[in-house]
Amino acid sequence: MSVIPRPLRILLLPAVLLLPTLAPAQDDLFSEALVIHHQVEALQRQNRSTLGVYVGAAVNDLILRRVEVQIDDLPVRKYEYGSFEAEALRRGGLHRLLVADVEPGAHRLRARFFVRRIGATPDTPRFVLTLTETFNKSNVPMSLEFAVQSGGRGPATLRVLRSDGRSDALRQRVARYAEDARVNWVAAAEGPPVSAIPDPAPPSQNVGLFNASLILFRNGRREQALDMLERIGTGDDDTPDEQLVRDLANLTLGYQMLRERNGAAAKDAFGRVRSPGPYANPALLGLGWAALLPSGARARGGRGADRLADMAPDQADELRRRDPLRYNWSQGVDISDRSLRAALTAWNELALRNPFDPVVQEGMLVVAYALQRLDAHAQAQQQYETTIARLERVRTRLDELLLELGDGRLFERIDADPGHGWRRWLADFDADAQNGYMPLLTTDTDFVDAIEARRPLLFQVRLLAQHAEALAAMPQDDARVRALQQRIAELQQRSAGPLAQATARAGAAALAVLQRIAVSTDAYLVDARFALARIYDPPPAGGNGAMP
Amino acid sequence: MRRGLVSGLLLLLPAIAAAEEPEAVGTTIVGEREAAVGLYLAPWQDEQASDLDRPPGLYDVPLQALDARGFGLQADYDEAIRNYRRERLYRSR
Incomplete structure (x- = not known):
């Protein structure tokens, strides 16, 4: 049974229609690249x-954090697992750490695995x-599988399992790892066939409810919209997207209460927003403004508690003129030093x-x-001086970033x-x-959408380059090698355009964000410099020297 | 007849000239130069609130509908970034 009240289901329909379409079907180019990949x-x-x-x-x-593996005197291969990857390993997935050319015969293998217990505190030492x-x-391709095994109450152990070549079971576990680690394009290369773009998770019901609350606001049904935000904001589901939509609902509710x-x-409402998090900063700003507003009995009356409402028009105008924060949420409310200090705690x-x-x-x-x-x-x-210095540094860095964006x-x-999974x-x-x-x-x-759409294309271009390199090391008198080289060269040419387009799209999105930051930084720099200039401005002759 | 028409036009001239004059802006005070006159000016309306001590601009939450796929991706990124920060807190990584 749906938890959405019946009258709201009709309102929810447009909100659901706002949801984007599913990821596009696997691209033809990607399919061709996979065919070549399997042939190579x-x-x-x-x-x-x-x-x-x-x-594995x-x-x-236990949770595997880092590995260091060395074969003979070859360079040490190091890798740190991101949180999704570590979880994918725990679920039975297999990470292909390296593929090397090793001649038949005896070889030395050295490894160090850094492991931590689940629920360990920052001071708990890790295992090595x-x-x-x-x-x-032997004379055939070989696979070595490191397997971390729990020791129960005793110490964990590390074993090496040997097998010839790459069995289907091995490939399936590598594909499962890639899928769980949200690198579906790698999973697609390992087969069985999956979409190169991860399927979107089923949309959270609260995302739909949040969109519905906005429709209620637009339709003038404010009380219902606030109730809905309150319901989302006080939920207790702990999945990442539910927590994030809860933060946003609380932030929106907090500003509506202001x-x-x-x-x-x-x-x-602001107190329920997690910090750190994408909505923590606006919540802190709002928390400061909330400290300047009346609370308790005076607040319960809503707008009736506003002093402006109880005043004669000329008195209200006078208060508005005198009120230093008249443009802000605290307009028309007596600001005491105590409440200002409380606001400063958050600010x-x-x-x-x-x-x-x-x-x-x-x-600032x-x-x-x-x-x-x-x-x-x-x-x-x-x-003000500190603010100006910090904003000027931001502005300088932004100029550098715009250049870096332009030249790639x-x-x-x-x-x-x-060499770690966090970069993903x-x-x-x-x-x-x-x-x-x-x-x-x-x-x-x-x-984020543009960068995710670009990832499979980037993987495809790299895969082709890697195979071109591998084929160059094979006997060139083999007709199959020459045919594959030709197809790779042709596909590389055809893949360059879509990758450039995807990069341009992601670049345009990044540019829009950076420009927004630049505009904001410039505006606040002007405000800060003007405020400082007024402090330096000498008082008029005969004045008492007080601050304006 | 012609004299009457010319006279009529001459009479209209000051009116035309007056229509072309721009309207005076602000307040004009006319007084006799010979007489010492003390003027008391009283505002007939309150002054506008000054913008000189304007407090910082006002942030407000944009009431923008969420895109479910984009929001899901954002949640994944947020989760990974949180885990990364938590991971850096471990003294012995």
């Missing part, structure tokens, strides 16, 4: 020196499982966050403004293989002085 692999199977090394860690109580052994490579001058309800926290975020930029200025209202003029001046360096960094989600570009723009890109739906 069939040729490679004749190469007796091929050695594949795989990693299907254990319930080490293994050194020799193996004999409009109603209901500080207590706004605080409650000070906000002002120290990522300076690329326009909400944080606003936070509102802190200085509030300090002025508290007659803390020296601190206000210092805050930004996508080179995004596409690089840093751009998570390692964490917010710092240099990379603070990335959280704004990864929360932009257009950019």
Whole structure:
């Protein structure tokens, strides 16, 4: 039985219609690339020196974090697993760590696996499982599978399983790992055939409810819309998308409560938004404004609690003129030093966050403004100066980024293989002085959508380049090799256009985000410089020198 | 007859000239120069609120419908970034 009330089902229909279409069917080019891929692999199977090394860690109580594997004196292969990949290993998937050319005979294998118990605290030491052994490579392609095994109450162990070639079971486990790690294009290459673009998860019901609440707002059914937001915002489902839509519902509800001058309800809603998170900064900003609003008995009356409503028109106008925060949520409300200090608690926290975020930029200025209202003029001046310096650094970095976007360096960094699984989600570009723009890109739906559509194409181009290299090392008098080389060259030519288009689309989405940040930074820089200029402006002759 | 027409046109001239003059902007105070006059000016309406001490601009949540697929992707990215941050907290990674 649906939890959506019957009258709302009709309203939900347009919200459901807003949902995007499913991912497009597998591209013809990608299918052709896979056919070539399997044919090259069939040729490679004749190469007796091929050695594949795989990693498995299907254990319930442990999580594999990093591996380091070395064969003979070849370079050490290191890899750190991202959270989705580690989970995919726990579910029984298999990661193909490396494929090397190893001559038949005896070889040395060394490995170090870094493992942690599930639920470990930051201080809990990790395990290091080490293994050194020799193996004999036969005259046929060979696979080595590392298997982490739980020791129950005892220590975990690391074993190596040997097999000839690549069995179907092996391929299926690699495909399952790739699918669970959300790299479907790799899974598609391993077969059985799956879509190169991950199927979207079934849409969360609360996403539909959130869209329905917006329709209610537009239709003037405000109370129902607020009730719906409240219901979403107080839910207890813990899946990532439910948590995210809950944050957004609480943020929206909080700002609606600010409009109603209901500080207590706004605080409650903002307090339910997770921090850190994509909606944490606007929630902190709103939390500050909520501290300036009345709460308790005065707030319960909604707009009736507003002093403006109780005043004669000329008195209300006078209050509006005198009120320093008259343009903001606190308009017409007596602002005490105490409430300003309470607001500063939230705003000070906000002002120290990522300076690329326009909400944080606003936070930096509102802190200085509030300090002025508290007659803390020296601190206000210092805050304006600090704000200007930070915003100027952001502006300089943005100019660099726009150049990097134009000449392709930004996508080179995004596409690089840093030897870990976090790059798949751009998570390692964490917010710092240099990379603070990335959280704004990864929360932009257009950019994320474009970058995800580009990934299978990028994989396809790389796969073809890799196979072209492998074929170049094979005997060139083989007609099959020459035919495959020709088909790869032709497909590479045909793939270049779509990849360039996908890159241009992702670049345009990134440009739009960066330009939005640039506009916001410029605007707040002007505000901060103007406020500072007014502080430096000498008082008029005969004036008492007080701040304006 | 012709004299009457010319006279009529001459009479209209000041009116035409007056119509072409731009309207005076603001307040004009006319007084006798010879007499010392003290003027008391009183505002007839409240001054406009100054924009000089304008507080920072106002952020507001955009009331924008969610795209289910895009939002799902965003949730995956958010989850991965959270896990990455949590992972960096472990002293012995």
